[in-house]
Amino acid sequence: MILYELRCPSDHRFEGWFRNSDAFEAQQSAQEIACPVCGDKQVDRALMAPAVGRKSNNLPDPAQAITLLRTLRKVVEESHENVGDRFAEEARKIHYGETEQRGIYGQATEDEAEELADEGIEIGRLPWMPLADS
Ligand SMILES: [Zn+2]
Numbered sequence: 001m002i003l004y005e006l007r008c009p010s011d012h013r014f015e016g017w018f019r020n021s022d023a024f025e026a027q028q029s030a031q032e033i034a035c036p037v038c039g040d041k042q043v044d045r046a047l048m049a050p051a052v053g054r055k056s057n058n059l060p061d062p063a064q065a066i067t068l069l070r071t072l073r074k075v076v077e078e079s080h081e082n083v084g085d086r087f088a089e090e091a092r093k094i095h096y097g098e099t100e101q102r103g104i105y106g107q108a109t110e111d112e113a114e115e116l117a118d119e120g121i122e123i124g125r126l127p128w129m130p131l132a133d134s
Pocket residue numbers: 008009010011012035036037038039040
């Protein structure tokens with residue numbers, strides 16, 4: 001069984017259960033579905049609003065996302081060397097073996113990030129969340 005939100009030409013909205021989408025289309029074309037408000041049989045499916053806040057979708061809510069990014073930032077800061085705005089330069093040196101291999105983080109401009117990608121240098125990009133206590 002599926003639940004459809006239906007709509008008549010006068011924009012009355014109502015719900016109907018159908019065995020499947022074929023059953024709905026058959027009943028619709030046979031004009032067996034009538035609007036409970038005005039009795040109009042020219043009903044059609046209304047667009048369903050996207051489901052929000054359901055447990056079944058795994059997207060974190062904004063608060064969870066911020067916590068996640070803050071955690072990620074902490075992990076990165078503790079395990080990588082901060083090279084600040086020399087990030088692109090250092091990433092390139094590491095890539096070409098001109099300096100020791102290590103994890104680094106810092107800031108890069110859009111252009112720098114694109115140049116690195118063009119050279120096949122893999123970098124991760126994060127929206128940098130301010131820490132809770134700063
Ligand atoms: Zn109606």
